[in-house]
Amino acid sequence: MPRNTEIRPHVVTLLCDTDFKDRPDTNTWTHRDGQPFTKEEQETALSATRAEFEEFHAQHKRYMEYLHDKDAAPDALHLFLAPFMEQLTTKTLGNAVELMTKDDRTELDRLLTSIDEPGRPFTPYAL
Structure with missing residues (x-):
């Protein structure tokens, strides 16, 4: 090598x-x-070279983490929303959002995007 x-x-x-x-x-x-x-x-x-294999390995690791996060997103969303829903009589997403801070809404958007985004194929990141 x-x-x-x-x-x-x-x-x-x-x-x-x-x-x-x-x-x-x-x-x-x-x-x-x-x-x-x-x-x-x-x-x-x-x-x-070793450096090229290390770069490939780093990119593959990030891709596997992405797949894991994508697969875990529905459960993560459920766990994230649970404390808000417990506070509500009428349990809707809109009502839960009214209880959220700006940071909570940012996290909600991230989780919803993870669920809604189609899976991307493994392609190398720009070097």
């Missing part, structure tokens, strides 16, 4: 689209969609 600390964005992008299982028929890795790497792509992936 080369020691260069310069990160090449095209290498990180390729790593982000890699299924690291070896294909015996092509002796290469594959893209996440199952397409085998070309010889050039395999050479590029194998030329990745």
